[in-house]
Amino acid sequence: MVRAAFLFVVLVLAGLTATEAAAEKRVALVIGIADYSTVPKLKNTINDSRLIADTLRGLDFEVTNFADIGKADLRVAIDRFAFVAETADVALVYYAGHGMELGGQNFLIPTDATASNRSDVASQSISLDEVLRAVDKARQLRIVVLDSCRNDPFSSPDDKSLTVVNIDPGSSGTRSDGLAPPSPDRGTLVAFAAEAGKVALDGAGNNSPFAIALANTLKTPDLEIGLMFRRVRDSVLQRTGNSQEPHTYGSLSGNPYFLAGRSAEINVLDKADRKNAWAVLRPDQEEQLLALAQDGDTRALKGLAYMRLDPKEKRYNPEESVALLKKAAAAGDAEAQFELARLYERGIGVPQDIEKALEHYWKAADNDFADAVNDLGFLHFQGGLGIVRDQKKAIGLFEKAAALRHPEAMFNLAALIDDGIVPGKSAEDSARYLYESLRSGNEDVLKQLSDNPRMFKERTRLALQKRLADQQLYSGSLDGQFGPQTKRSLRRAYGIEE
């Protein structure tokens, strides 16, 4: 009853009602490969992919399901998915088939791979990096599930059988569009059906134990996503007599997320209320969170901290929030460092201390936490919090945050480029950042461009129209004027289908 009351309070006071709340957009790409041409065939992978596809459809995912797909088609599918993922809140890829590791990278092997040794196969396969890039632009949550540790078709005594997941952004190099490689620490989870070097069981029946556990757990109502994967792991361990243990890599943001149940309503709350929504967690899950926090799990520490920052909650205790965030920050959690900086800036749970605030903003920024980088850019541009105005430094910070795909930073940078104060950047660059900012779901950008397009110079507006046209989002005249057709196209770019 308390939870229901809280949900009511949160949803109503946050200005949303059940009818007004914007529905989430969830997209999934599900692939199952069994019929390999040269590599040993697999048994349950197609069944497993169907099971997962059906489960996800039941959870309101738009699912694209492929069975026995070759490399060229798989690449096309992934590219299409990448575009669709940009305006999605959640993007999930599930792959059941052969996979292997080579040179620190993971590969998904399509049906038509014909090589007879590992290095050749890699060149005929799709890398995990490509898949990560495809989900990377989804706005809230990115999940890649690799149910691909069946039997290694190329196992030999000399092979390193470690399955290494390369999530270090530095190693993938920069992309051709100048944006940084995917950064999973912003909310990408990669789940493997088994530990590195171990085999995932195909199962005696029609489905593998991992797929069954995953399907059941995905559907569990009111189960927070972080705890969800733990439950999958526990379930698989149990089903396989402790012989198979799924693993996850990457990390989730500090925002709570629910795939199923009434709690899922909190997924669409706006920034401030969303963090507080950890409070809807059921008591048994809160217990789990407490236990994890004791072990130093930084996401658990943050969740508990955010719960205590909501004045509407009985647990309201900002001093304790600060203590919890300090622990997480000390453990190197960049989000905690940023949130702590905010509390110091505002004097919540701790006496206002601008110096400490800035110290923590810099810590978070040095850890590439985009919110912090953008805020420092803002403060340097405007000269806030006692910082001396430094346009050049500000622009550098906005560029860094924009490269991390920060929605506001991309807009800020576009604005300054349009003003002509960013050396080496043109109207096309400004338009590109505006476009990417829209695609990232920045509602303020949509509003500014719709209500106040003349804030931007004509050549920038024209360049944006061209970009929208290139993406098949706009078919009107390229004249730099933002009439109803252009505005409709802006909304489409943002993700509103009319």
Add this chain to the structure above:
Amino acid sequence: MSKINQGLQKIAPVTIAVAMTVTSVLPAQAAVQVASDREMGITTAVPETYAMLLGPRSTLPTVMIPEFELVFSDSATSQITRVLKGATRECRALASEYRASCAAAAFKRAASAASRPDYRAARSALNKASRDLSRLVSRNADRSAPTIGSGRKKYKAVKKAAVRAVAKQAISIISETQTKLLRSSGSVKRKTHYKRIAQAVGSTKVIFRS
């Protein structure tokens, strides 16, 4: 710092600007200027409490006229503001002898709107204002005049001759309340709701914090 004080200091900021204006005529919609707030970009709501109490311009005394400024940082604060704003409209429509009583009831309703744990100090200050205003009305009551309204909105009249004096005292009660709220909520800069959007320095563009 006590939890009560901190509570107010946070998501429930109530900033009060006391505009000292010595004039006999005040524009109906006085803009509120608070220097330090401006930079912070705090939006203002001005329930014209003095107008609520004093009636039409011609009867305005030449004394300090306080005005409210509440920060729309969250729904609870805006609820309180809504109550006071609604009361302003309502009270203004009444004859001047009923207005102090109307104000007392308004503050009582605003206090009920401040029901969250961190609003304790605000609630207590608003309740006290209501009690003091009621006592003021009682002391100057016009027993021959009818009570108007019903339920929580029942208003008593003060003697016509006492209207100005009552207004002056009411203003000082409200000023005191404002000071209490201001003191307990801390300085303006500590308000949680800093500006997310700003006009970029030297530009016509706006830029955003995270």
